[in-house]
Amino acid sequence: MLSNWYIELQRVTLLVLATTFIGFFFDHALIGLIVGLTAYVLWNVRQMSRLESWLQHQELDKLPLSEGLWGKLFDSIYRQEKEHQSGKRRLQTIIDRIQQSTAALQDAVIMAEYDGTLEWWNRSTESLLGFRSPDDGGQQITNLIRDPDFVEYFESEDYATPLVINSPINPNMVLEISVTPFGNDDRLITARDITHIEHLERMRKDFIANVSHELKTPLTVLIGYLETLIDYSDDNDRWLRIFHQMQTQATRMQDLVQDLLILTRLETTEINLEEQPVNLNYLLENIAAEARTYSNGEHQIILNCENEIEMSGSYDELRSAFSNLIINAVKYTQSGGRIEIKGYLDRTSIHIEVIDNGPGIDQKHIPHLTERFYRVDESRKSDTGGTGLGLAITKHIIIRHNGHLGIESRLGYGSKFSCEFPIALLSQHQQLA
Numbered sequence: 560m561l562s563n564w565y566i567e568l569q570r571v572t573l574l575v576l577a578t579t580f581i582g583f584f585f586d587h588a589l590i591g592l593i594v595g596l597t598a599y600v601l602w603n604v605r606q607m608s609r610l611e612s613w614l615q616h617q618e619l620d621k622l623p624l625s626e627g628l629w630g631k632l633f634d635s636i637y638r639q640e641k642e643h644q645s646g647k648r649r650l651q652t653i654i655d656r657i658q659q660s661t662a663a664l665q666d667a668v669i670m671a672e673y674d675g676t677l678e679w680w681n682r683s684t685e686s687l688l689g690f691r692s693p694d695d696g697g698q699q700i701t702n703l704i705r706d707p708d709f710v711e712y713f714e715s716e717d718y719a720t721p722l723v724i725n726s727p728i729n730p731n732m733v734l735e736i737s738v739t740p741f742g743n744d745d746r747l748i749t750a751r752d753i754t755h756i757e758h759l760e761r762m763r764k765d766f767i768a769n770v771s772h773e774l775k776t777p778l779t780v781l782i783g784y785l786e787t788l789i790d791y792s793d794d795n796d797r798w799l800r801i802f803h804q805m806q807t808q809a810t811r812m813q814d815l816v817q818d819l820l821i822l823t824r825l826e827t828t829e830i831n832l833e834e835q836p837v838n839l840n841y842l843l844e845n846i847a848a849e850a851r852t853y854s855n856g857e858h859q860i861i862l863n864c865e866n867e868i869e870m871s872g873s874y875d876e877l878r879s880a881f882s883n884l885i886i887n888a889v890k891y892t893q894s895g896g897r898i899e900i901k902g903y904l905d906r907t908s909i910h911i912e913v914i915d916n917g918p919g920i921d922q923k924h925i926p927h928l929t930e931r932f933y934r935v936d937e938s939r940k941s942d943t944g945g946t947g948l949g950l951a952i953t954k955h956i957i958i959r960h961n962g963h964l965g966i967e968s969r970l971g972y973g974s975k976f977s978c979e980f981p982i983a984l985l986s987q988h989q990q991l992a
């Protein structure tokens with residue numbers, strides 16, 4: 560750069576010297592000097608104007624030719640502009656490829672602004688959600704997908720779990736919608752057709768419900784006859800042992816069928832919750848008394864309710880949920896252990912907790928505990944007579960009451976099962992107090 564600057568300096572010096580010399584020759588050296596400098600300034604202004612008009616017209620190939628520093632300046636701008644343009648072309652090719660592959664996706668992909676203004680969508684969006692291109696561009700997504708569940712979901716900004724709705728253009732099509740915030744707080748919305756999966760899921764539920772229902776009567780008959788057989792085999796120890804074993808296993812099957820039927824009923828979302836005011840203090844006292852009988856004095860069972868709590872919900876379902884947690888605590892805690900049942904309120908929630916100092920549960924099992932038939936290996940071996948459905952039922956009931964089940968545990972220290980319900984479920988008179 561220094562050498563360019565040096566050459567330019569030489570050039571201006573030579574020009575000024577030449578004009579001064581000519582001026583001197585005519586006895587007007589100063590005028591010669593002024594003419595030389597003016598010519599140099601005018602030449603620079605001309606180069607600037609060429610540069611300006613070249614940049615203005617964006618005709619890259621019509622590069623102005625020039626000498627010295629200006630020539631170099633034109634060359635380097637030309638090179639940079641070329642690189643910029645080829646970079647732009649490369650990026651455009653990548654964007655085109657991404658758009659082509661997204662357009663070919665079977666899932667609907669929609670890009671929208673933070674407030675739901677539609678920016679872009681792929682072809683599948685038109686067949687799954689009925690968007691029309693280009694007419695619907697710039698519309699609000701909630702004007703096109705009007706399902707109140709979707710509107711609430713989109714506006715909630717809590718997209719942790721996907722939403723399942725029916726397609727606005729085909730009520731028989733079931734869609735799973737996910738929203739992902741990206742970039743400048745924009746939204747990427749995807750919709751997947753899960754009609755087939757939903758259909759299989761319904762078949763699975765119907766199958767379990769039908770089998771359980773069909774097994775109920777034969778099992779009742781079997782257990783009835785076994786009781787009669789036990790009554791009639793008073794003196795025969797060998798037969799009595801066999802009948803007792805058969806009775807235990809048949810009762811276990813009956814429990815399983817019973818739990819499966821409860822679970823199926825809870826999973827059928829069409830069945831509405833039978834809501835009534837439930838006095839939790841009374842309910843928990845009742846379950847604690849049952850747990851004491853079940854424990855046979857082997858555990859210390861403490862009930863600690865800080866507040867009077869009356870919440871709206873299904874008495875039978877809540878009883879079943881809390882009872883599962885409390886009886887589990889008794890079942891899995893060694894004798895001499897301590898079980899505390901706590902109930903309290905805070906500004907946002909109703910809390911019920913069951914805390915034991917039993918063997919605890921390894922962290923790796925915790926996410927699976929509420930799955931159907933999931934039982935921690937140890938409990939399988941010790942054969943507690945459980946069905947592995949208790950926590951699945953409890954979780955369903957809590958979700959039906961808009962609540963959340965939390966499980967914390969440490970091996971060797973104990974476990975804490977906490978149920979949290981929205982404070983809005985608290986009976987009206989308590990909320991006002």
Ligand code: ADP
Binds near residue numbers: 934939974
């Ligand atoms: P089950 O009918 O086997 O009790 P659940 O669904 O109620 O089925 O519980 C699932 C598993 O979670 C149990 O098999 C047991 O291993 C574990 N579990 C539940 N509650 C406790 C607890 N309080 N302490 C230790 N383990 C527990």
